[in-house]
Amino acid sequence: MLTAHLVADIRAAEEALAATLPEGELMRRASKGLAERVDFIPAGEVVVMLIGPGNNGGDALYAAVHLLDRGVRVDLCLLDETKVHADGLAAAQAGGAQIVEEPSGQRWCLDAIFGIGARPGLSGKAAEWAEWIAENDPYTVAVDVPSGIGVDTATLSSMYVTADSTIAFGTYKNALLATPAESASGFPELVDIGLGPHLSEPSLEALEGDDGDLMAECFAWLDDPASHKYSRGVVGIAAGSEEYAGAAHLCVAGAQAGMAGMVRFAGSQALSARVVDRAPEVVAAPGRVQAWVVGPGGGDDVGALITAALADGVPVVLDAAALELEYLPGSFDVPALLTPHAGELARLLDTDRENVEADPLSHVTRAAERWNATVLLKGPRTLVATPGRATRVNLTGSLWLGTAGAGDVLAGLAGSLLAAGADPHDAGSFAAFLHGAASVHANPGGPVTASDVAAALPVTIADFIAGTLDDVRDWRD
Numbered sequence: 340m341l342t343a344h345l346v347a348d349i350r351a352a353e354e355a356l357a358a359t360l361p362e363g364e365l366m367r368r369a370s371k372g373l374a375e376r377v378d379f380i381p382a383g384e385v386v387v388m389l390i391g392p393g394n395n396g397g398d399a400l401y402a403a404v405h406l407l408d409r410g411v412r413v414d415l416c417l418l419d420e421t422k423v424h425a426d427g428l429a430a431a432q433a434g435g436a437q438i439v440e441e442p443s444g445q446r447w448c449l450d451a452i453f454g455i456g457a458r459p460g461l462s463g464k465a466a467e468w469a470e471w472i473a474e475n476d477p478y479t480v481a482v483d484v485p486s487g488i489g490v491d492t493a494t495l496s497s498m499y500v501t502a503d504s505t506i507a508f509g510t511y512k513n514a515l516l517a518t519p520a521e522s523a524s525g526f527p528e529l530v531d532i533g534l535g536p537h538l539s540e541p542s543l544e545a546l547e548g549d550d551g552d553l554m555a556e557c558f559a560w561l562d563d564p565a566s567h568k569y570s571r572g573v574v575g576i577a578a579g580s581e582e583y584a585g586a587a588h589l590c591v592a593g594a595q596a597g598m599a600g601m602v603r604f605a606g607s608q609a610l611s612a613r614v615v616d617r618a619p620e621v622v623a624a625p626g627r628v629q630a631w632v633v634g635p636g637g638g639d640d641v642g643a644l645i646t647a648a649l650a651d652g653v654p655v656v657l658d659a660a661a662l663e664l665e666y667l668p669g670s671f672d673v674p675a676l677l678t679p680h681a682g683e684l685a686r687l688l689d690t691d692r693e694n695v696e697a698d699p700l701s702h703v704t705r706a707a708e709r710w711n712a713t714v715l716l717k718g719p720r721t722l723v724a725t726p727g728r729a730t731r732v733n734l735t736g737s738l739w740l741g742t743a744g745a746g747d748v749l750a751g752l753a754g755s756l757l758a759a760g761a762d763p764h765d766a767g768s769f770a771a772f773l774h775g776a777a778s779v780h781a782n783p784g785g786p787v788t789a790s791d792v793a794a795a796l797p798v799t800i801a802d803f804i805a806g807t808l809d810d811v812r813d814w815r816d
């Protein structure tokens with residue numbers, strides 16, 4: 340699992356660690372790690388380092404010494420000559436770094452204007468440098484975080500640096516993993532400076548390919564050779580309508596590909612007949628379920644279906660047509676997973692889609708607290724927020740997953756994990772992870788249909804549990 344921490348927690352950890360180390364050791368570790376991570380810059384090339392007033396600039400100045408040692412030339416642009424890491428500057432200059440007035444012509448750039456001490460936005464010289472990067476497109480490496488973005492909020496500002504890669508120290512920051520700020524960080528890499536034992540709970544987590552054992556832990560019956568379809572759980576699907584019959588099929592396909600032992604379908608006689616015709620394993624008779632999925636492609640009866648599902652007192656997944664304010668209780672008293680996209684979440688929170696997209700972390704957290712539920716906000720980096728838990732951000736999948744019906748498959752899959760024993764936070768985040776991974780497996784680098792994704796899920800799940808899943812992260816290089 341990748342983890343990101345808030346600035347205040349990182350500072351506390353750095354303080355605790357620094358107290359156990361010789362003076363300056365942390366910056367030595369950071370700058371050495373930084374220099375190692377940019378070893379692809381060839382000797383003889385010129386790197387321009389944009390140096391701000393704090394320790395972020397200090398990291399780059401000490402890294403300059405390593406680069407100079409191996410024949411890379413270093414130009415330094417100082418944001419403020421009166422506020423610069425003096426010892427770092429002296430070391431870089433002693434190694435042969437030149438101070439230049441402004442960046443011009445260099446093909447390599449290190450953004451060390453601001454690190455975790457940054458306030459969002461850039462002005463004056465820093466803004467001019469960010470414009471120079473945007474116009475001239477040098478290969479840009481951000482030191483710890485790209486300057487100008489909201490480090491904790493993962494928001495963008497009116498002016499910020501867009502990097503090709505970011506070398507982060509100690510832990511990821513929210514801005515390196517969550518949208519929209521992650522788009523400015525390029526490919527983020529981590530340098531271990533020994534912070535781990537001093538870090539508190541993460542603010543953000545991201546599942547990785549080798550986290551299959553975490554998913555397996557959610558399902559006690561996996562260890563029981565005598566488990567049967569009912570011990571695996573029954574998921575009830577109330578999806579589809581005359582107009583959107585396909586949603587019923589896709590939601591059922593997602594549910595069948597998941598962990599539950601049985602799928603029960605609740606719908607009109609005509610729709611039920613179609614579903615069973617296509618998926619003969621589905622039971623279309625009333626009966627007990629361990630979780631309900633309500634809403635994908637839903638029609639006029641969605642309100643009644645939600646009322647019936649909630650009356651069962653079992654966990655629920657509410658998606659699409661079910662995500663109307665009038666249908667939701669003031670606060671859920673059953674485990675609930677809501678799966679809106681940005682537009683649906685905006686409607687629920689009475690705001691605009693643009694506001695949600697500009698600051699998804701705060702909106703998804705607000706909604707989770709407002710309804711005492713898990714909220715899975717679908718998007719290029721799907722977020723799963725639950726009160727009292729670290730929010731999870733999903734890194735699998737690609738833009739090809741933006742296809743009709745993909746959400747129906749996701750809702751069915753999440754319901755299947757919920758019915759099989761996972762809590763809504765795990766069900767939502769593992770479903771998002773598997774859904775993205777399956778889309779990559781189904782056709783790496785090309786178009787997929789929602790049916791392709793559902794079809795690729797069982798093997799993806801097997802690989803994930805076995806720990807043999809290929810890298811399915813989409814760092815969008």
Ligand SMILES: NC(=O)C1=CN([C@@H]2O[C@H](COP(=O)(O)OP(=O)(O)OC[C@H]3O[C@@H](n4cnc5c(N)ncnc54)[C@H](O)[C@@H]3O)[C@@H](O)[C@H]2O)[C@@H](O)CC1
Pocket residue numbers: 353354357365366369370391392393394395396398452453454455456457458459460461462482483484487508532
């Ligand atoms: N604290 C430590 O022990 C370590 C810190 N490290 C580095 O230190 C960085 C943090 O250093 P600092 O706390 O000095 O903070 P920064 O280097 O991020 O700089 C903060 C300074 O910039 C100013 N500033 C911030 N945003 C601004 C804006 N938008 N416009 C104008 N001025 C702005 C602040 O007023 C402050 O003076 C980390 O990101 C990391 O690179 C690493 O060396 C690892 C160890």
